[in-house]
Amino acid sequence: MVSAPAASDTSAVRILPLLAAAAFATGCGMRLLDPVLPLIAAELRVTVAEVAVLITAFALPYGLCQVILGPLGDRFGKLRVLTIGLTLYGLMMAACALAGAMTPLIALRAATGAAGGAIIPLAMAWIGDNVPYAQRQATLSRFMTGMVMAQLLTGPISGSIGQLFGWRAVFVLVGGVALAAAAAIVFKLGKRLWQTSVAGTAGSGFANYALLLRRQTGRRLLLAAFLDGLLLFGGAFPFIGSYLIQSFHLEPWHAGLVVAGFGLGSLLYTRIARLLIPRLGEAMLALVGGLLVALSLVLLAIASSWQVVALIQAATGLFFFMFHGVLQARATEALPEARATSVSAFAMALFLGQGLGSVCFGALLARGGYGLAFGVAGLLMAALALWCRVAVTAPRPATPAP
Structure with a gap:
């Protein structure tokens, strides 16, 4: 049975800009490498595929x-764990600038990813707790404005700063953005952030993972997230900047601007x-969007100029x-009694797919080039x-009880 949100969506409206700022900082960290991969490769004397x-x-x-961040959010408070993670994320991101070789840079990027995992999933789970499902996807889209602005701005800013001051300056800047966002959340919420909430979820955190996996809808959603990450987040998207630089001979800043076009859409x-949601419905929205993404990737394979890209x-x-967006909304309702755990499981599947996707795409790239x-x-x-x-998307979630 689907439980009703714990609070009215007015509280979500008040804090949504802060959560969007946190998403912006996270999105910057995810996409800052796109236009500077060749710069890092050149300085560290490795290939783009190795970087x-x-x-x-x-x-x-x-x-x-x-695995641990979701249960921690359910146990100690989603916003509290989010803020701590955002602070550590900013510190580790800035520390990447100190790396002098691939090994320490890889280690610091790993620490950054571990801390950053507490941000977007817990924010989405908090929205799920406070916004009814009928309005949730639209609210999530407004929250994701922060991530979208990162998509829009990170490419050109990263490419320009990387070209002018070196790739290390990019990491320092993004780390500073994350720390500023964390400070804003602490200032806004004050003592409320650290007050112990009476909370509770059904069962322990790890038992909730087992509960999610026992549900067919949960298993299918996690598989979809894994494949989404494999094909797009780790597969095609991160390599578009390098594609523009190597195939069309653009400067990093120019490639960054083109990559940022993703943010406009x-x-x-x-x-x-x-x-769109009431007109098409979730199922048709996801189908049309997915097929059009597929068409876009095929067109990228045969693009004749950077303008086409x-x-x-x-x-x-x-x-x-x-x-x-449809998969995200479904993730917030996959396990209503422990939303942080269910959204974290979704994110875990997504980014495990991303990790494998970069390796698979790199192998295809080495074998047959960007077209293949x-x-x-x-x-x-x-x-x-x-x-x-x-x-x-065929089954619809149950209607929340009044």
Whole structure:
């Protein structure tokens, strides 16, 4: 049975800008490597494919630490654990600038990913606790404005700063943004952040993971998240900046601007989600979005100029969130009695897929170039969208009890 939210959505409206700021800091850390991978590779004297392990180094701890971060959020308070994680994330991000070789840089990226895992999943779980399901996807889209702005701004800023001051300056800047966001949350909430809440969830945190896995809808949702991460988060998306630099000979700042076009489409989604959801319904929204993402990847494989890539990027931002936004909303309702645990499980599956995806895409890249890699990703994405329509989005969640 689906439980009703613990509080009215007015509390979510008040704190939503702070959560969006935290998402912005996290999104910057995820995407800052896109235009500077070649710069890091050149300074550390390795190939771009070898530097791609930094994507995995962030994603795997981000995903694996969800095992404990979700239960911690349910036990000690979602916003409290989020704020601590955001602070550690900022410190570790800035420390990456001190790395003089790949080994310490990989270790610091891993620590950053582990701390960053507490941010977006716990924010989504908190929204799930406080916003009824009928309004939840639209609210989540507004929260994800922070992530979208990171998509929009991180590429050009990272590319420009990397070219002017070196890639280390990019890590320092993003670390500072995260620490500022954490300070804003502490200032806004004050003593309320540290007050012990009476809370409780059904069973222990690890027992809740078992409960989620026993549900067919839960298993299918986690598999969809894993494949989403494998094909997109770790597979195709992080390599578009390198594709532009190596195939079309763009400067890092220029490639960053093109990559940022993804954010334009994403921003459009956050503005029109409340219109699309009632018109199309969740199932059709995810199907159409997923198939259009697949088409975009195939078109990337045969793009003839960077201008074509720029147009594709902008459209892909909208298509991606049409698909991914539905999965996010379902994650907040997969285990209502322990939302932090269920959303963390979703994030764990997503980023475990991302970690494997960068390795698989790198292998395809080494074997057949960008055309083969993007083409295969597009075909597999089409299959994922069709499977999700049948297995994931077909059942509708129960209506919350009054």
